[in-house]
Amino acid sequence: MIKKSEPCLEKNCSWCCNPVKIVKFFPESKIPINKKGEKIWKKRNEILIPENEIDTVRLEAYDCDNFDNEIGKCKDYENRPEVCKNTSCIKDELEEGVDEQHKKFINQKFITIKNHV
Numbered sequence: 001m002i003k004k005s006e007p008c009l010e011k012n013c014s015w016c017c018n019p020v021k022i023v024k025f026f027p028e029s030k031i032p033i034n035k036k037g038e039k040i041w042k043k044r045n046e047i048l049i050p051e052n053e054i055d056t057v058r059l060e061a062y063d064c065d066n067f068d069n070e071i072g073k074c075k076d077y078e079n080r081p082e083v084c085k086n087t088s089c090i091k092d093e094l095e096e097g098v099d100e101q102h103k104k105f106i107n108q109k110f111i112t113i114k115n116h117v
Contacts, residue, residue, distance in 0.1 A: 007090060007098055007102045009077070011102060012072070012073075013106060014067065014072045014073060015089065015105065015106045016089060017064050018067060018072065019044060019061040019063055019064075020041055020061065020062040020064050021059045021060075021061060022059060022060050023057075023058070023059060023060075024047065024058040024059060024060050026060060030083065031062075032081030032082075032083055034065070040064055040065040040081070041063070041064050041065075042063045042065070043060060043061075043062050044060075044062060044063060045114060045115040046061050046112050046113060047060060047061070047112070047113045047115060048111070048112055048113075049110060049111040049112075049113065050108055050109075050110055051108070051109045051110065051111060052108065052109075054111070059110075089101065089102055089105035089106070090105075
């Protein structure tokens with residue numbers, strides 16, 4: 001199994017899960033559940049649009065029950081769901097190094113649109 005670059009621990013970063021950002025229309029059935037069968041992501045009433053992809057990308061935002069706001073980390077990092085383990089802001093095939101990619105990723109700006117439910 002190929003290990004993906006995960007700067008979250010080394011760089012004390014929780015960008016991808018504070019809040020969780022998922023492509024719009026992510027299947028409800030793929031939202032991770034806890035041991036009781038309850039969904040651990042709670043949908044926010046907002047859509048995030050990356051400023052550098054304003055015409056093409058729409059992201060839904062979720063709050064994760066496993067995210068600890070006080071320490072800025074996952075409460076159960078080692079046992080996090082597969083969808084979280086498969087997420088990385090670093091693409092190993094790019095020529096840019098980890099630091100450059102990470103900085104570009106976390107400095108991404110979003111336009112927030114509130115959903116009217």
